[in-house]
Amino acid sequence: MANGSTSSRGLAGTTLRIDLTTGEIKRSPTDEKLMREWFGGRGAIAKILYDEVPRDADPLGPENLFIICPGVMSGCFIPAGSKVEFGSVSPLTNGHGDSNMGGHLGPALKFAGYDMVILSGISPRPVYLFIDDDRVELRDASQYWGMGSLECEPVMKQDLGEDFEIATIGPAGENGVRFSCITHDFGRQAGRTGQGAVMGSKKLKAIAIRGSRGIVVHDLEKLTEHVTAIMKRTQTHPNMAPWQKYGTAFFIEWSNTNAVIPTRNFQTTYYENIEGISGEALVEKCLISHKACFGCWMNCGKYTKAVLPGKQTVYLEGPEYETGALCGSNLGMTDINQVAYLNWLMDNAGMDTMSGGGVVAFAMECFQRGLITADDLEGHTLNWGSVEDAEHFIDMVVHRRGTGDYFAGGTKRAAEKIGRGSEKFAMQVKGQEMSGYDGRYAPGMLLSYMTCDIGAHHNRSWTITVDMAEGRDTIEGRAKVVIYLQHIRSLFDIWCICRLFWGELDVEPEEIVEALKYITGWDVDTAEALVTSEKIWNLVRCHYLERNRANGRTFDYPPARSWEEKIPTGPSAGKGLTKDQIEAMLDEYYAGRGWDKNGNPSRAVLHDLNLDFAADNIEKIGLLGKPLSNGIPAVRGERYKPKAF
């Protein structure tokens, strides 16, 4: 990094547009106005997708874009400035989709000189994107096509050089499995919303980047002083040592004790075999070494091996919490080696372990209830706790054989095919499978899934300790907290830095905004950042309405299990939400956002956010929210100060 007098502070300066159909590669100066207004990352991606992808475009067709954007802080001297955001219209949700990952790819892209890569079209043959500073090429990838993600990366590094950063898709992405992911650094994934399927649809097998340049920042001296102080402070933070040892897996047992862990496809929230799949078991049985992303001193990644009788020993990163829950208790697995093996299997196939765990669990429950049988499974069973059954089923899904093809579209599409009441326990919202927490006795968490802009996902709002502090039997006030969290947590996906320093090591948003100022020279404060995040949230909502053409409320419901079934076992036995409570939470949430009761943004709130163009567009299709009798709320989302804290 160096002090900058140019206008490109924090930015690399160039944007690439690549037409995969023709092979044409265009360079242009990065649109600094776009980056300033939308903060890069998820924000810039949201605006470009909104402006450029036709509303009737097939997410797996040539008109969809696939965008790679590391954001303005990625690659700079900032805690874990490692992230890169990928975006496209999601084949899983049919709305705006984005997903990010750590590792080293995002910084490498900026070091090569690029702030964003926008890919369109479909290549006539498998290719990979090769970037070596000024050299940008689409290269033949026929020799890599068909390889597993984890197998492909070392081969490409051998072919190109160890100093290339590689991201790949696996056979799932190649075959159009709608919850396919992108894998990098032997186990970092952009897992959600099916970005790997979009890459596969474009015949883009991989991305290989080597960058040798630096990034010019506005005030290097102040940035260094500021971030060095954060480094020193966080190194002695109480959470640092446990984090380094256990990563996120340590709190699997906590989720069980507090009855939120999904068990056997969210049938209950307490798992009797939790010790076998706990964070402690991971460290004792599987851990090889700790692993960090670019610019991170937390090293929460766990490089591990899975050893199972009759199986090849496999090496992977993980399982972290989500995989531990969704491929562990949610599938009835009893040994951490089983979970790690399934983690490897899905990583190598290139499918999201969260949606993947959800899909396998849904299929297992269908089998339990006789809705699918061995006749549908090539003669196999699909029993809880069986790695062999899960492995065979995953292979059917990856290669879309027989009924595997139903499930390749995710649980929502599979339930539409299977019918017979299965939609009630297809644990998804807007087509995306739920994360590793059951919201039936954590109402804020359920509302977080229901209203998440990319389909059910914890990343944008996680409220379980809020639910505990406010009372898990109550719903009042939860919407305001969810809205605030959706704005603050999304900022990390916009800035492309890791959220965990904020959430776990007490680095305040104001400190990050201060670093942003030193990097960019922008006159920005936390309030503006939160409004920008809200603006992006509303734009993504409008995009969803424009593509799916119905009132927003109709898309915001969880599956009926969420209100029809009380939790049957464990510490929360007998607890659960009613449909009326779910409706009341939605009412409170929409009012808190300045949307009408149908869940459609009102013109007043869109105008307040400088989104008049989006208001015009949803008005044309009859989905503009009705005027609000009391006007829009002045503050949409309130910083949470729970009673218990």
Place this chain on the structure above:
Amino acid sequence: MTIFLRAGGQLRAMLKPDIDHYTRKVEIDGEKTIGEILKDISLDPAYVALIYVDGVMKDLSFRPSDGQTITLQPPVSGG
């Protein structure tokens, strides 16, 4: 007997540190479990996801010895 409890994140405010930003000194009469000690200082153990002592994970039944430092970690805000 004196022990030292350390916590950050959401737990920090509940712990009410008095030694430094993260640490609270607690005097104990006799031998007690961590669960009992947390109850004595009105810190709900439900908010504690991990108890970490000398580099090892412990549970609420662990009985600390004089001078020991116990780190209490809140749940991850989304894994």
